[in-house]
Amino acid sequence: xxxxxxxxxxxxxxxxxxxxxxxxxxxxxxxxxxxxxxxxxxxxxxxxxxxxxxxxxxxxxxxxxxxxxxxxxxxxxxxxxxxxxxxxxxxxxxxxxxxxxxxxxxxxxxxxxxxxxxxxxxxxxxxxxxxxxxxxxxxxxxxxxxxxxxxxxxxxxxxxxxxxxxxxxxxxxxxxxxxxxxxxxxxxxxxxxxxxxxxxxxxxxxxxxxxxxxxxxxxxxxxxxxxxxxxxxxxxxxxxxxxxxxxxxxxxxxxxxxxxxxxxxxxxxxxxxxxxxxxxxxxxxxxxxxxxxxxxxxxxxxxxxxxxxxxxxxxxxxxxxxxxxxxxxxxxxxxxxxxxxxxxxxxxxxxxxxxxxxxxxxxxxxxxxxxxxxxxxxxxxxxxxxxxxxx
Numbered sequence: 505x506x507x508x509x510x511x512x513x514x515x516x517x518x519x520x521x522x523x524x525x526x527x528x529x530x531x532x533x534x535x536x537x538x539x540x541x542x543x544x545x546x547x548x549x550x551x552x553x554x555x556x557x558x559x560x561x562x563x564x565x566x567x568x569x570x571x572x573x574x575x576x577x578x579x580x581x582x583x584x585x586x587x588x589x590x591x592x593x594x595x596x597x598x599x600x601x602x603x604x605x606x607x608x609x610x611x612x613x614x615x616x617x618x619x620x621x622x623x624x625x626x627x628x629x630x631x632x633x634x635x636x637x638x639x640x641x642x643x644x645x646x647x648x649x650x651x652x653x654x655x656x657x658x659x660x661x662x663x664x665x666x667x668x669x670x671x672x673x674x675x676x677x678x679x680x681x682x683x684x685x686x687x688x689x690x691x692x693x694x695x696x697x698x699x700x701x702x703x704x705x706x707x708x709x710x711x712x713x714x715x716x717x718x719x720x721x722x723x724x725x726x727x728x729x730x731x732x733x734x735x736x737x738x739x740x741x742x743x744x745x746x747x748x749x750x751x752x753x754x755x756x757x758x759x760x761x762x763x764x765x766x767x768x769x770x771x772x773x774x775x776x777x778x779x780x781x782x783x784x785x786x787x788x789x790x791x792x793x794x795x796x797x798x799x800x801x802x803x804x805x806x807x808x809x810x811x812x813x814x815x816x817x818x819x820x821x822x823x824x825x826x827x828x829x830x831x832x833x834x835x836x837x838x839x840x841x842x843x844x845x846x847x848x849x850x851x852x853x854x855x856x857x858x859x860x861x862x863x864x865x866x867x868x869x870x871x872x873x874x875x876x877x878x879x880x881x882x883x884x885x886x887x888x889x890x891x892x893x894x895x
Contacts, residue, residue: 527566528566530550530579531558536548546853550579556575556862557574558572558600559601574594575596576592577591578633586633586638592631593618593619596658596716597659597718598659599619601662602614602616606690612634614635615631615632617674626655627657628652631645656681659716659718662676664723664743664868666688667725673689673725698746717730718865719731720761720762722741723763723872729761735753738770738795758774760772760774760814762814762838763816771784780804780811781803782803783800803835809827818870818871821834821837822835823852824847825860825862826859827859827860829858830854831854831859833850834847
C-alpha cells in the first residue's frame with residue numbers, strides 16, 4: 505500500500521509542476537535542441553543565422569511555437585518568417601524574450617519584448633504575437649509592434665513568473681543609470697515599473713553601445729545577478745513586490761552567468777580576465793566577504809577561446825557554449841558544491857555546426873527544480889506534503 509501511495513504521489517507531483525515551455529531551443533547556425541525525451545536531441549530542422557539575440561518559446565506540452573535568432577526576425581514552428589514586422593532587437597545577448605499572456609481567455613496572445621544594443625535606437629519595446637493569424641501559425645500584429653516602454657535600455661532582459669503562478673516579472677537595467685526597472689505583466693497588461701536603485705552605474709565599453717552583458721534572475725525568483733564591463737552584482741529580489749535590495753558589488757568583471765535549478769549556486773564566466781574560466785559561488789553565503797571567498801574554479805580553457813552564454817535546461821543541467829566549438833559543455837549536477845557539480849567538456853555534439861557562444865533567453869522559472877517539505881505531529885500520524893518553492 506505504501507509503495508502504491510508513493511508512486512501515485514510522485515506521478516501527481518510531476519504532472520502538476522511539469523513545465524515544458526522551455527523544451528525546444530533554437531539558436532545560431534540553424535540547429536536546435538529538444539528536451540522532450542528528457543535528454544538533449546540536436547537537430548538542424550529550423551533555419552537560424554545570427555549570433556546572439558536568440559529566444560524561443562513552446563506550449564506547455566513542449567511543442568515549439570516560435571523563435572527568434574537575431575533580435576529582430578521571428579519564425580513560426582515550421583521555420584517560416586512572421587511577416588507582420590520586425591522586433592526592435594539586435595544580435596547581442598539578451599535582446600529578446602517571449603512571455604505568454606497571463607489571461608487564460610487570451611491564450612493565443614504572446615508578448616515579444618526586445619531592446620537594441622545601440623542606445624540611440626529607442627530602448628525596451630514590446631510586440632504582440634497572435635497565434636490565430638496565418639492559419640494558426642501566428643504572426644506579429646503590425647498595429648501593435650515595437651511599442652516603446654522605456655528609453656535608454658540596450659540589453660539585460662530577464663523574466664520569471666510571479667508567485668501567483670499567473671503573472672510575470674520582466675526586469676531590465678537602464679544604461680548609464682543605477683536603476684533596475686521591474687514590470688509586472690498581468691491579464692490587464694504591462695504595469696508601471698517598480699524601480700530599485702542599486703547604487704552602481706550600468707556603463708558601457710564603447711561610446712555608442714551600452715554594457716551588453718546579461719542579467720539573470722534565479723529560477724526561484726529570489727536572487728538577481730548582472731554584469732557590466734568593470735564589475736558584477738548579486739542582489740536579492742522580492743517576487744511579490746518587484747523590489748531589488750541588498751546589492752553586493754564585486755569588481756571581478758564577468759560577462760555571462762547562470763543559477764543552479766534549486767538556486768543554491770551561481771556560475772559566472774567570460775569577461776577580459778575570466779573568459780577561459782567558469783567560477784561557482786555559494787548563494788547561501790551570509791556576507792559579501794563569504795560570498796566572494798566561496799569562489800571555486802570548476803572549468804577552464806587553456807587557449808584564447810571563451811565560454812559563452814550559459815543556460816539551465818529542463819533536465820536540470822547547465823549547458824555551456826563555446827565560441828567556435830562544435831560541442832556544448834555541460835555542468836551535470838549544478839546544485840552540488842565545487843567540482844562535485846560535474847563539469848564536462850564536449851558533451852553535446854552539434855552535428856558539424858559550430859557555436860558562436862549563445863543560447864536562447866527564456867523565462868528563468870521554467871527551469872526551477874521543485875523541493876518539498878513535509879510535517880507530521882507524531883509517529884503513525886498523517887503526513888502533509890507541500891512544495892516549498894513553486895512558480
